[in-house]
Amino acid sequence: MPSPFPNGADPSPHHHRFHSTVSETKLRRLNSLILLLRLASFCFALAAAVFMVTNSSRSPGSPSWIDSEPFRLVFAANAIVAVYSLFEMGASIWEILKGSTPLPEPMQLWFDFAHDQVFAYLAAAAGAAGAAEARGMRGSGACASESAFCVQGDIAVALGFAAFAFVALAALASGFRLVSFLVTGSRFPLS
Template sequence: MPLQNSGRALALEAQHQGKPAARRRRTGALVLLVLRVAALCASAAAAALAATDGAALRRAPFRFLLAADAIVAVYSAFEAAAGAWEAAKGTTLLPEPMQLWFDFGHDQGFGYMALAAAAVAARDAASCGGAGREWGRSLGSAACARVDVAVGLGFAGFAFLALAALVTGFRVACFLATGSRFRPPSPSY
């Protein structure tokens, strides 16, 4: 049975470079796994904080923040599990091209959704506790602090997804150039 694209690239890389190449592959998978877990933690915490403030949830931007961060948390949990699988086994759950484009496209889409939700909620959170808005005066300082932290964690979730999108974008570019998600082996002279 002939080797698939990634198998051929892995065999060539193993011939040329040996064990350090396997370590680089694992390091790349672990970096992506850490970014996924960080996005999961930030977005789950943002969703939990947004859900605990009933007065703020009466406003559409905070409901959007709650929904977006909950969706990003579920996606990040799935991707963290897929990343753990890849780090442990060295293979992707889906066929390699499908997994690469799935990761890259969804990282961008969900990242921008998290950014939009945090930005809209930040605009309303800026008036929290201010004299100009009735809902801000009714919240109190502790609730305003929860709203501010939820918005900040929403932005953090976006930042981790944006970094993951950079890594997955690099992997897609490597795949398009070499037929594998890994860098081509450097020539040894």
């Protein structure tokens, strides 16, 4: 059995308080690292969504992000990633302050890892689709008269790729926590 507590209930949720100081320091370092990754992915995803959603000019007949399927995907994916990262930042701060996870521990670890993986693939796909669309616009000559629209679209796509990179790193960290929990019965780094 991977977990010594098959029903998912940890009988001593606060036993890490009695760990050695080395473990405590390592745990605090990992939690801070995860919080930092969440903050970075939140900032980049929010910036990408805002850049994309403001990417239309007032004059009628000029292009708008809402007319382009891939640009709508970039906005939606980055908005989802931003909301998710905000929620995860809250969970991370909760954990640093209270020493326990908001959801029951196994559920929280599986939730984090599964969503990190799925949203990393989503962000990668949205970035690639947006980059293809931006390239296609440039190729079709639409950017000659609407240069600002194309540049702002490129920036939004690039910010989305930065958000993807931080979500993918967070997926590695949460995968490490999950495996650590499954193997040793606690989410702390192996010491």
